[in-house]
Structure formats: C-alpha cells, structure tokens
Amino acid sequence: xxxxxxxxxxxxxxxxxxxxxxxxxxxxxxxxxxxxxxxxxxxxxxxxxxxxxxxxxxxxxxxxxxxxxxxxxxxxxxxxxxxxxxxxxxxxxxxxxxxxxxxxxxxxxxxxxxxxxxxxxxxxxxxxxxxxxxxxxxxxxxxxxxxxxxxxxxxxxxxxxxxx
Numbered sequence: 001x002x003x004x005x006x007x008x009x010x011x012x013x014x015x016x017x018x019x020x021x022x023x024x025x026x027x028x029x030x031x032x033x034x035x036x037x038x039x040x041x042x043x044x045x046x047x048x049x050x051x052x053x054x055x056x057x058x059x060x061x062x063x064x065x066x067x068x069x070x071x072x073x074x075x076x077x078x079x080x081x082x083x084x085x086x087x088x089x090x091x092x093x094x095x096x097x098x099x100x101x102x103x104x105x106x107x108x109x110x111x112x113x114x115x116x117x118x119x120x121x122x123x124x125x126x127x128x129x130x131x132x133x134x135x136x137x138x139x140x141x142x143x144x145x146x147x148x149x150x151x152x153x154x155x156x157x158x159x160x161x162x163x164x
Contacts (some may be wrong), residue, residue, distance in 0.1 A: 001015075003056055003104070003108075004053055004054075005051045005052055005053035005100075005105065006051070006052055007050070007052075007108060007109060007112045008049065008052060008140075009045060009046065009049060009050075009127035010031065010041055010048040010049065010050050010051060010060065010062070011041075012041055013055075014041070014043075014050055014069040015037055015038055016033065016034070016039060017050075017056075017057035017139070018037050018041075018050065018055070018060050018095075019032075019034045019037050019058060020138055021032065021057055021058075021059065021060060021095050021097055022037070022093065024095075024097060024098065025093075025095040025096070025098075026093075026095070026153075028037075029152065029153040029154055029155075030152060030153030030155060031074055032093065033077065034054055036076070036077060036079075038114070039079040039162055040062055040079055040156075042062075042063075042079070043064070043082045044062070044064050044065065044079065044082045044084075044143075044161050045058065047062060047063055047064060047065055047089060047113075048060065048061075048062035049061050049062070049094070049109060049113060049116075049118075051100075051108065051109055052117055053100075058096065058097050058100045058105060059094075059100060059105045059106065059109055060096060060109065060125070061091060061094045061095075061109040061110065061112070061113050062091075062092055062093055062094070062155050063083060063089060063091040063092040063093070063113075063127070064079065064081060064082035064083070064085030064086070064090050064092070064147040065082060065083050065088065065089055065090070065120075065122065065154055066082070066083055066085075066086040066087075066088050066126075067082065067083060067086050067088065068090065068126070068147035069090065069126060069145075069161060070126060070128075070145065070148065070149070070159045070161075071092075071126055071127065071128050071159070072149070072150070073150050073151065073152050074093070075090065076152060077094055079122055083099045087122055087124075087147050087158075088122060088123060088124055088125060088126050089113065089116075089117035089120075089122050089124075089125045089126075089144050090125070090126050090127065091113065091125060091127035092127075093112075093124070094106055094109060094110060095111050096109075100143060101151055103105070105137070107140075110140055111140075113125065114140065114162065117163060119123055120157075122164075123163060123164060124161060124163035124164055125142075126159070126160065126162075127138050127142070127160045128148045128150050128152070128157035128158060128159055128160065129157065130155060130156070130157065130158070131156070131158060133157035134158055134160070137160050140162060141162045142160040142161060143160065143161050143163075144158055144159075144160060145158070145159040145160065145161055146158065146159060147152070147159075150158055
C-alpha cells in the first residue's frame with residue numbers, strides 16, 4: 001500500500017476523532033474517554049501524534065514523559081504526572097483503525113515517536129502491552145521486563161522498555 005497519510009502533532013480540534021478511534025480499538029474497560037484525551041492534548045500535545053489521511057484521523061500514538069521506567073495506572077488518567085523534561089517517553093496508546101491495519105501505519109507512528117524521543121534527548125521509551133503484542137514491540141528494540149503492576153482495565157500487562 002502506498003503511504004497516503006501523514007503523521008502530525010495532535011490539535012485540540014482532533015479530540016472527537018481520537019476519542020472515536022480509541023473506542024474502536026480498545027474494549028470499553030481499557031479505552032480512554034474524551035475527558036482523558038482532552039487533558040492529554042492540553043498537557044502534552046508535543047507527545048501526541050496522529051496519522052491523518054484525506055482529513056480523517058486513522059490512528060495515533062500518545063503518552064506522557066516521565067522519569068519512571070515503567071507505567072503506573074495513575075498516569076493514564078492524571079495528566080499532571082507529565083514531566084516535560086522526563087527521561088522516558090511513555091506510550092499510553094498506539095491505535096490504528098481496523099481497516100488501516102497491516103499497512104505499516106502503527107509502525108510508522110511508533111518510529112515517529114521513537115525518533116521524536118531521541119531528538120528530545122530522552123533515555124528511551126516505556127509502554128505496557130498484552131502478551132500477544134510482546135513480539136511486535138520487540139521488533140522496535142523494546143525489552144520485556146515481565147508482568148506489569150498495571151491492572152488497567154482488568155487485563156494482564158507486560159512492561160516493555162526501549163533504551164537508547
């Protein structure tokens with residue numbers, strides 16, 4: 001598939017679209033809602049990128065910066081935990097609409113976030129994922145640190161770390 005989308009920083013006007021994409025990509029217990037996205041967009045728009053095609057948001061990646069090596073559940077809801085000069089870039093979500101999956105959109109978003117973190121002088125990136133996605137993130141250089149303390153949405157998560 002020819003790349004027909006662009007990756008750009010999130011804008012406040014993207015709120016409804018990113019909320020809708022999240023609702024499509026995650027079960028209700030795990031999905032962030034509009035208020036959560038509103039506070040993320042206000043707190044760390046420079047750590048939030050969207051993939052846009054023909055004016056439509058088809059995916060996004062976002063997360064706060066922190067000095068912590070793993071994600072705590074509180075970070076998902078409390079945007080004040082964002083530390084602009086944090087040494088790690090967290091990934092709260094990597095979402096791609098189902099009809100655009102398997103075309104490299106998620107990988108492009110991840111590579112964009114990794115390069116942005118590198119340019120900002122961060123030490124690396126952190127995320128949590130389900131066991132079926134460990135292998136996917138390892139392809140980017142993440143290491144599996146084992147089962148996470150996170151119980152977000154009642155799921156079992158694994159802490160993943162990529163250090164430069």
